[in-house]
Amino acid sequence: MDGGVLFLHQRCNFLQKVAIYLAVENEKIKSRKVELLERRINKEIREISFGNKVNLDQSIKRSICKNKKCMKTLTSQSTSIKLKTNNKKQHFIIRKCRSCNSITKYLLKK
Secondary structure: OOHHHHHHHHHHHHHHHHHHHHHHHHHHHOOHHHHHHHHHHHHHHHHHHHHOOOOOOHHHHHOEOOOOOOOOEOOOOOEEEEEEEOOOOOEEEEEEEOOOOOEEEEEOOO
């Protein structure tokens, strides 16, 4: 890996840890300012990855709400998770953000 790309990955990982910490702490105190800071950090992570054409780790991508207006860090308190099966007997994890009602589906592989 190139030194610049490695630095960007390290920066994104650090920012993700900060955003997760803020999200967990904000579940206790419910501060609007902390929520805005958390969303700004997530927006910064997305801008770093898109602006520099760096592929983010899948865990980072999955920890941020896909709705561009929401951009919250998804924790156990901010999401609802269900398991569904379709007509082809495929199993999906369906995750719903409680703040914006955005739904994301993940296929479970055997």
